[in-house]
Amino acid sequence: MTFAVEVVVALKPVVNDPQGLVVRDGLHRLGFSGVRAVRVGKHLELEIEGDDETSVRALVEAMCEQLLRNTVIEDSRIGSIRVLSDTPL
Amino acid sequence: MTFAVEVVVALKPVVNDPQGLVVRDGLHRLGFSGVRAVRVGKHLELEIEGDDETSVRALVEAMCEQLLRNTVIEDSRIGSIRVLSDTPL
Amino acid sequence: MTSVQLAGASDQDLAEVALTRAEYVHLVESLGREPNRLELGIVGALWSEHCSYKTSKPLLGTLPTKGPRVLQGPGENAGAVDIGDGLACVFKIESHNHPSAIEPYQGAATGVGGILRDIFTMGARPLALLDSLRFGPLDELHQRHLFDGVVAGIGGYGNCIGVPTVGGELYFDESYRTNCLVNAMCVGIVEQGRLTRATASGPGNLVLLVGADTGRDGIHGASFASVVLDAGSAARRPAVQVGNPFLEKCLMEACLELAGDPRVIAMQDLGAAGLCGSTAELAHRGGCGIEVDVSRASRRETGMTPYEVMLSESQERMLIVAKPSDVPSLQEVFERWDLHSDVVAVILAEERFVVRDGADHVCDLPLDVLVDGAPLRGAPGSRPHRAAPLDATNRRRRSWTSEEALLRLLGSPNLGSRAPVYRRYDQQVGDATVILPGGDAALVRVEGTSRGLGLATDGNSRYAALDARQGAMIAVCEAARNVVATGAKPAAVTNCLNFANPEHAVVWWDLHDAIEGIGDACRALDIPVVSGNVSLYNDTGGTGIDPTVVIGMVGVIDDVKGRCTAGFRDVGDSVALIGPVDSELGGSEYQRIADGVNAGPPPHLDIDLERRVHGFILEAIAAGLLHSAHDCAEGGIAIAIAESCLLGDIGARVTIDELEQGEGLINGEAGILFGESQSRFVISFAREALVRLHELAARHSVPFRGLGSVGGERFSVTGCIDVSLADVRRVHEGALIERE
Amino acid sequence: MRFGIAVFPGTWSDRDCRHAVELAGHETVMLWHKDRDLQDADCVILPGGFAYGDYLRAGAVARFAPLMESVTEFANAGGLVWGICNGFQILCEAHLLPGALTRNGSLQYRCAPTWLRVETVDTAFTSGCAAGDVLEIPVSHGEGRYVADEATLEMLERDQRVAFRYVRRDGSGVVEESPNGSMRDIAGIVNEARNVLGMMPHPERACEPLLGSSDGMRLFDSVAKSISGSGAMPVGAAW
């Protein structure tokens, strides 16, 4: 089966996020004064072959540790996992 | 009240995504051969003052159109909206 | 003092702040009391090797730092020399090895950010950056990861802030497998009248903290860089700093606007040990004291302790000392650049270092104890006996033809084209880069004058591994040679000393010898040392790096139009070798790839001949006699000629028969073609110039030997090499490219 | 003749552009992003750099600077606006030019000489060139891959709004040697009224033989000629 898996990779809370600061200030300049803080991270959408959700989740967790996140400054979490098709693409 | 709002910004499907290809090939090299495709987008986490979810959602939608996405090549969608605190930070 | 006193610090306490028991005892004696926790942490940071130079200071004192051009020697954020037209050239090199080993991109990026601040803190507009990088073997996945990350990080910061990276150097060697080296050099220009110092004065004057908010970045960074990386390094990872080149660009423009402004009494960047290190240095240089109120510093995070605020190494921050009456108008300048600033400290009359958290006094230390009080460290043991250098002859593992050897060398990571690196760097912003990377030194013109600066970094550690003193001397000479090849006369140097754990006698004595070597070479060539940096404890898991002396050289050419480049130019030009002929292979790249060893004495160096050769080349270029000049470095004559062909995109036909007539050429053809004898240049010139060049060579008494001529699309050495330039180029350009 | 040069926080080609314009013998005035006054500039240059760090997207935040309001009015009134590198990115973000500039195909920053074939001389910026001329002008960017939908690309081609294309030194197609993977090797385009040019390469870096090329000067000269020719003051006069 083919699964669509969402992964969010974000800077650890203690880590400085220059992008977030600029976006926040940009939004303030546009008049969105209620914006307190912005953090900018990555959103990955993966299409993977697998047998079931559990095994796919395990696979993606391994991918996060090995490649998708920079373990030094980033955390990652798996979002939705959806079945795309029952037959390989 | 303060809300935490997730926004996902991703390249439109028609726009090709070299970063996604590199990540996919990287995963293949690591032996994750079941990976069919990868798309890399942005994940923003905003902290916003607002009265209720509806008004906050409307605000963030406006932010997406004006700044957070490039309407020519990117789509955006609002993810979870959580209440952080009932009093301003 | 409301803060807790320590009833004697535990070993655990001391380990946390990287102080030895002996240092702690010395501290208590000098204070006449126990420090409290905050004081202990502050002392730990400022007494770290990184900030206190407790090991290297006694040795650095022997370096020649004076000269007619010197406006500012070691002791300030950077050195400065007079380059004429009332201008000063401000420059320094600095290491960011440990952070880059933990996170290559951010480590390298913040290294660039740090050295840039050292330059514009002095009021100088950064004109150019150079780097000096060392990694383990490139065919290993992790090394490739470090290499890519570091190169991306240097470009990421320099490109964004708009300062060109015009040169540098790069080596791969087993010795760096667990300790990569990332050194960055910055060169700036300022009108001498606007040269700004980091020397506080005037009790009652206020200190502005400008730029980034303070967060929990790099807490312990200073002591971190002063201890050996170990398994626990991973645990200290939250210390990793993320740079913000955009913020630094704004900070730089604002500071440059204020350079030489009478309202600015002193400017000091925040580097090692953050607010703590910078405020202490600032006051100590001025012979006054300082009182910091941590509650006034804007935070990026909530709940930070005074300790965290004082030691935070958040990037892109600057201190400005000014009269209270001038503060508001200065803050306006920063606001124009959307920069936030807080008054965080006041200058005191007595030399005390006081920290308050609002009304609460949390630290009160004598400044001299804090800044100068660290017990200096001498030799950890007597000079270890070094086995006489291995004889490098007759250990040939491979028997390649000279042609095979040429192509293998050109295609090796240490000799291959650097284009895959420097094309990721903006080399041109500023409209000043007259000679781009790829040849010898870069040449950058000085706006508003006809002058140019020749810039190079060099430091072959294979030689230093065999003989630290000789290696250091050669590093100075090679850097000078690269600058001379452009027609610029060496003016001054900066240096970065990268060594392993100096608590081992071998390492300490190598450091000692290397500094001697730098001093001797600089005295002989009459080039003062005006700045530098020391990085010790590059010693993960007991495997230390080879002694790595990186020399940053700045030379001056009065008219850039008279410059010379390294590529052959015209068909029919003659090619000649300036300098000695030998066949020594000790420490050579040929030996590395052919024999798989680093053995024998390093190349012989006749420093007086070196000096004469520089004289000859500079005069020949000034007289317009040369069409190209390229120094012979790694890979020897053969590689030098091949490079001149590639750079000029034209072939050459040479013969070495004349060279082979020499005495005792033990390594024969290979030694002559690929040996790395010093003090040599390959030059090309129009036939008509031959006579005058002969006279000139005789006058400077430097050896001059005809080699052949320029032309065609092949590189050939009679009887041993005949390859098409296209093949040479393909191999050379592929050397750093990842093979799938 | 007066060139206005925009300065955003993070702009770094401003000084190079001033240098080039002054070399060409014209007046320059720096235009601060917080101001609205274009100070009677005959041509406004949006120079290269990383305005606001180019965080989020190159040019995304700069587009909202007060100065850009005046620049937009000026452009709509027919004033000459020249976006170079970051300036091109800003013009696309501001919808003064179609399409977008995305991360280089190589995912790497690229600073290198490139060769541009002049595709149209029917603009104030290229009128001094001949169609097919090949100019040597360096690039220096990480996000220069021009993308647009088919319809837009077709329109650009049909209306001859592609100003420059990356080619080999000899004028032939670059194919895999493209510095950034732009669609149809597009290096620069103009708006429908042909008074707004966006280009990724840096002509201001190619105005002196000493720096390797002076082909960029031909563009500055073209602008100067067409302005003095049309005595374009009226447009500026509106301000």
Ligand SMILES: Nc1ncnc2c1ncn2[C@@H]1O[C@H](COP(=O)(O)OP(=O)(O)O)[C@@H](O)[C@H]1O
């Ligand atoms: N190897 C060296 N040779 C000469 N001067 C040095 C050397 N190492 C450090 N210095 C000088 O000591 C001072 C402190 O160095 P450093 O701590 O690296 O400066 P910073 O605090 O700006 O990072 C500087 O003036 C520097 O030039």
Ligand SMILES: [Mg+2]
């Ligand atoms: Mg400093």
